[in-house]
Amino acid sequence: MSASPAAxxxxxxxxxxxxxxxxxxxDFPVERGYIWTSCASVENGNPLFWDDKVATELTGGPxxxxxxxxxxxxxxxxxxxxxVQRLPLQVHFDLKERLGLPEAVMTDNSMTFYEPVxxxxxxxxxxxxxxVSPEKQTKLGTGRFWVIDVExxxxxGELVGVESWTGFGYxxxxxxxx
Amino acid sequence: xxxxxxxxxxxxVHAGMDLPELTYDVTATTVVLGALxxxxxxPQHHDYHFATERNGVRDIFINAxxxxxxFERYVTDxxxxxxxxxxxxxxxxxxxFPGDTMxxxxxxxxxxxxxxGCGWVTLDLAMHAGDxxxxxxxxxxxxxxxxxxxxxxxxxxxxxxxx
Numbered sequence: 001m002s003a004s005p006a007a008x009x010x011x012x013x014x015x016x017x018x019x020x021x022x023x024x025x026x027d028f029p030v031e032r033g034y035i036w037t038s039c040a041s042v043e044n045g046n047p048l049f050w051d052d053k054v055a056t057e058l059t060g061g062p063x064x065x066x067x068x069x070x071x072x073x074x075x076x077x078x079x080x081x082x083x084v085q086r087l088p089l090q091v092h093f094d095l096k097e098r099l100g101l102p103e104a105v106m107t108d109n110s111m112t113f114y115e116p117v118x119x120x121x122x123x124x125x126x127x128x129x130x131x132v133s134p135e136k137q138t139k140l141g142t143g144r145f146w147v148i149d150v151e152x153x154x155x156x157g158e159l160v161g162v163e164s165w166t167g168f169g170y171x172x173x174x175x176x177x178x
Numbered sequence: 179x180x181x182x183x184x185x186x187x188x189x190x191v192h193a194g195m196d197l198p199e200l201t202y203d204v205t206a207t208t209v210v211l212g213a214l215x216x217x218x219x220x221p222q223h224h225d226y227h228f229a230t231e232r233n234g235v236r237d238i239f240i241n242a243x244x245x246x247x248x249f250e251r252y253v254t255d256x257x258x259x260x261x262x263x264x265x266x267x268x269x270x271x272x273x274x275f276p277g278d279t280m281x282x283x284x285x286x287x288x289x290x291x292x293x294x295g296c297g298w299v300t301l302d303l304a305m306h307a308g309d310x311x312x313x314x315x316x317x318x319x320x321x322x323x324x325x326x327x328x329x330x331x332x333x334x335x336x337x338x339x340x341x
Contacts, residue, residue: 034215041208041215041244044251048259058259059330066263067246074217088218103233106242110267112339116330140234172234 006134006144013098016129020151022090023126026072027079030121034071035064063116069152069161072123091127091148092167101143101169108166115158123160124153130164143170184258188289188297188323197256197284197301204240204307206276212244239273249303249315252282257299257321262329264298264318264339271311278307287316294336297323 039049044065047054055062064072075086087093096104117123130147145168152161202208213223218241221228229238240248246266254261274280288300303315318339320329329337 034217037211038215038247039251041211042247042251043202044247044254046251046254046259048254054259058328065247065250067243067250067266068216070243071216074219077219105233106270108267108269109242109246110265111246112265113263114337114339115333 006132008134009132010098013095013129013132016091017131018128020126020128023124024073026123026125027076028122030064030072030117030119030123032062032119035062035068035119038065038068038071059116061118063118066113066116066161067111069111069113069117069163070150072117072121073125073150073152089127089148089150089165091129092146092165092169095129095132095144095146095167096169099144099169101171103141103143103172104167104169105140106165106167107145108164110164112162113160114162115154115160117152117154117160121154121160124155126151137173138168138170140168141170141172143168185260185325186257186321187325187327188291188299188321191286191289191299191321193286193288195286197252197286197303200252200255200282202280202282204274204276204278204280206238209238209240209274209276212247213241216241216243216247218243235273235275237275237277239275242268242270245270245274245305245313248280248282248305249317252284252303253301253317253319256284257319260322260328260330262320262332264320264337266315266317268313268315270313272307272313274305274307274312280312281306291323292338292341294332294338295323296320296329296332296336296338297327298341 074088128149133145148165150163210224222233223241284301284303287302291297299319301317305313
């Protein structure tokens with residue numbers, strides 16, 4: 001259940017709480033090059049991702065590491081005919097702009113994993129704003145915390161994961177800039 | 179050729195048990211490779227001037243999705259490939275920068291079998307950057323209840339990653 005929206009929140013943002021936005025398919029099907037690059041980046045030698053015999057025996061064929069969930073919905077940095085850069089987690093960037101908070105960091109992230117993600121799957125996502133806090137002061141500056149859920153499904157409509165992000169959008173306080 | 183596969187079973191695990199520590203010397207390549215592997219093009223993960231002048235931090239830093247990959251690797255190094263992550267939750271308290279020695283630690287906080295017979299281990303994990311606590315993580319991972327069990331064979335109602 002979502003927390004009540006902060007009383008000082010603009011109405012246009014309050015109305016977006018619990019509404020699914022930006023339903024979209026990933027820019028490309030899940031592919032093994034990224035799976036291996038991800039494993040290489042953290043030196044993950046799990047044979048499930050490197051040895052097809054193990055993958056077939058345990059999971060019926062190759063799968064992606066569950067933690068790669070968000071990789072599959074991040075848009076290309078550029079694509080033909082796209083004159084505005086598409087941003088991942090667009091709801092987060094919308095909040096920054098609409099609340100006038102130029103800086104942001106992610107503070108909490110949780111992921112729940114359901115059906116395995118397989119090479120060839122195209123993953124579809126939807127973003128849902130769950131809550132926005134009143135203004136708070138932190139060591140980074142003054143701003144608000146917000147929670148956004150992203151639900152991931154494969155081509156067969158099966159739920160593969162749910163990700164929840166807590167972001168903090170802020171203004172650096174005067175006198176702190178370098 | 180098939181690689182050797184270890185199988186950690188539920189009877190070998192108990193609350194209070196520590197996972198083997200993992201240390202890793204972080205470089206700019208670690209940070210940039212991790213950002214690109216997760217398709218995260220944001221400049222604070224590859225542009226020193228953006229990170230220091232806009233974000234006000236001391237250098238580029240490891241992004242959240244790549245931290246998730248580090249935690250997954252840490253957990254499945256311990257469980258072996260039959261370990262199947264159900265859920266992970268992170269709290270990022272500080273950043274991990276090039277030049278830091280990253281240390282990962284973990285403790286078993288619970289062992290149980292759910293109503294459908296799936297064996298679960300809950301873990302408290304931490305990522306330190308030198309002396310600084312960078313990220314805490316709680317994880318729920320399914321592991322075999324017997325040497326022949328395979329959590330990956332579960333689907334639909336038989337797979338309940340949320341307790």
